[in-house]
Amino acid sequence: MASTPRHRAAAGVAALCLVAGGLVALRRLPEQATRALVLGHADPAVHTLWTTHFVHASRLHATTNALGLLVAALPGLAVAHRHDRVQQYWTAVVGVGVIVPFPLSVTTLLWYRHLTSVRVSSSLGASGLVGGLAGVTLVIATA
Numbered sequence: 001m002a003s004t005p006r007h008r009a010a011a012g013v014a015a016l017c018l019v020a021g022g023l024v025a026l027r028r029l030p031e032q033a034t035r036a037l038v039l040g041h042a043d044p045a046v047h048t049l050w051t052t053h054f055v056h057a058s059r060l061h062a063t064t065n066a067l068g069l070l071v072a073a074l075p076g077l078a079v080a081h082r083h084d085r086v087q088q089y090w091t092a093v094v095g096v097g098v099i100v101p102f103p104l105s106v107t108t109l110l111w112y113r114h115l116t117s118v119r120v121s122s123s124l125g126a127s128g129l130v131g132g133l134a135g136v137t138l139v140i141a142t143a
Contacts, residue, residue, distance in 0.1 A: 005081065008081075008086070009078075009081050012077050012081075012086070012090075013074065013077065016069070016070060016073050016077065019069065019097075020066035020067070022054075023054060023056065023065055023069065023126055024062045026054055026062070027055075027056055027058075027059050027062045029055075034055050037051035037052060037055045038051075038052050038055055038122050038123075038124045039051075039052035039108070039109070039122055040122050041109060041112055041113065041120065041121055041122060041123070042121065044109060048105070049102050049105040049106065050101045050102060050105070052101075052105060052122075052124045052125075053104070053105070053125065053129050054126060055124050055125075056124060056125050056126070057124060057125070061125055065125055065126040065127060065130060066126075068126075068127070068130040069129070069130050069133060072130050072131075072134040072136075073133045073136075075137050075141075076089060076093075076133065076136050076137030076140050077089060079137065079140050079141045080140050083140070083143075085140055085143065088140065089136065089140050092136040092139070092140070093133065096129055096133055097129065100128070100129060100132050101128075101129065104128045104129075105123070108123045
């Protein structure tokens with residue numbers, strides 16, 4: 001069966017829904033496993049610079065980030081299909097999910113350790129990545 005634009009668009013929507021669902025599903029991990037993935041500010045482990053962006057403090061936190069991801073990413077996908085920029089869109093989306101977490105975590109550590117008087121013990125959640133996806137949508141829409 002040949003792939004049609006409609007099939008490719010549906011596959012893209014399904015992929016984004018799977019990622020959003022994955023954020024919510026990770027909430028079902030045992031507490032100890034979740035804690036091992038969270039970026040602790042006092043003694044950060046290297047792997048948590050990436051993993052902390054995919055775990056959440058509560059089911060509500062995970063659900064709102066998952067919905068935010070869809071609200072940010074689906075319009076970008078639609079615009080990318082309309083303007084024949086689908087490859088650029090997915091390249092940017094993968095970049096946001098794979099590359100952005102590291103500098104975002106380092107920036108967070110620097111912020112809370114040196115640039116603000118606010119003290120928190122850890123950082124977690126996909127809000128920064130959702131913002132990155134919103135940026136991708138804006139770039140795709142205006143390029």
